[in-house]
Amino acid sequence: MDVGIFVVDGVGELGLGALYGAFSTANVLRSELDHPPAAWNVHTVSLGRSVRSGSGNTVQTIPLGEVSTSFDALVVAAVSVLEPDPLVALVSAPGNAWLLDRLRSAREQGVHLAAACTGTFFLAEAGVLDGSPATTSWWLGTSFRARYPRVDLDERSIVCHGDGITTAGASLSHMDMALSLVYRTSPELAEQARRYLAFDGRASQVPYVIPEVVARGNPLIVAYERWVREHISEQFLISGAARELGVTERSLQRATRAALGMSPKDFADDIRLDRATRLLRTTGLTVEGVAREIGYVNASALRALIRRRRGLSPAQIRAHSGL
Template structure:
């Protein structure tokens, strides 16, 4: 399998090395079994030399001089805010990289990206009309910038036809493990165990709602009010408190957050429930009541649906 890792200036160092190290470890385990290494990994770029965010120099084969790969991986840019990403997407090298990725995609290459690397795929139009994920705190910006993408930012990894996208930061490892898994489930499991990476199907366990990158004063006020009224929330009360109509509040939540107000309230309840599970020994029933649910059964069901984890699994995270 011919894999190109596409690099540009100011890449997120950990993202780049996580991809390379995970694939290299997969090759090593396969070679230990006496098989030939399946992953032919090449660092490529539209420039022959780039610098990572922390100043490491990386030599790259010129992408335009090479035949198309089986897989291209786009690691994250180090830019972490909408403003910085907006500037990055206008850089000549980024625009050239998008053009190269488009050509590879059209020739049958599987295109993949993690974290802010997903912005490059979306800006190239390769995610239009399909499901994708991105780094959770940039979901509102991503949704506004690329409205044609069906964003499912709760997911750690989304596989959609000829495209694979992964979530924030260390989801680079999840993406690389997915590539290894296409060759061998057994080897992927071995790599996962050596890297101490557990199955992480959802970003929802890690997301913090008030860290979502958006610039909307109504949503900021709504978010603050909801946190104070989790157990007694009603749409009528919320709209009155915001001094807007329920329709306006519904529309603004969808435009900015990609969710209905009710769904956002549920996100905040789940976030608060996870926090209490991980920081206290309070019973599930008591936590359910504290965040606005009728009983522990309802909370357990919603936690499983939202995060893919049981209560006991959630309690173990961060301990």
């Protein structure tokens, strides 16, 4: 299995290292299987013989013009650019047009494409995600959705599979993505590698989302997020929040749906859950006390919210407070 990892200046070392680690671990463990799949031959490719990582280190690469391998999968590694505007400027820069062209060509040839975190913007900019389900880093969903409306985005997912395309979420999701590619050839090998790496597969980015970060870039949503936090211990109606913000409830519904892909109520639930999680992990409040702090009349409503959104109990959240 020949995998091309395409990198540009500013490549993120954490994501790139996760890709190397996952594929190399899978290769080491192949000999333990009765019927091992083909080895993963990883080629790191750029325009020249090296790129500079986001922290200034040199990453040795194979020049694109010297690549003679027909890749079975082509992966775009993330770049260390966290803000949407400079990220869009980077992926659309003339100096990176070669990568977009290569992605389109690979798509036409049926090569499996993959990217994680900020690397997903390269796939979207190339147009290869149009009409496909995809995910990206949780804090970039609003900007991604606005620039690439033809993509069926679900930024809550860790890994998302389309037809011949795999995308993954933030940073360490590179590991999830790489293991999902290994899984395509050998579920047994992927499971073995996961256990050696002590890496638990995760289905959602929701536990990592910071609501006030997600709200950035839209004044109405920023104001709504702030209003919810100021009234979080109250039992309020969305219509009341909209009225105090000087808009109709329908306008607020449209704004959150367009920017966040969710309703105002769901976003308010995210804010409540974020606050509840912090209280459970950093204070000695009882579950009943935490419930009152976020505007619930009893603990059962909080337990239902946590179970519905996280698949956990308050006790399990509290148990994971230590690093």
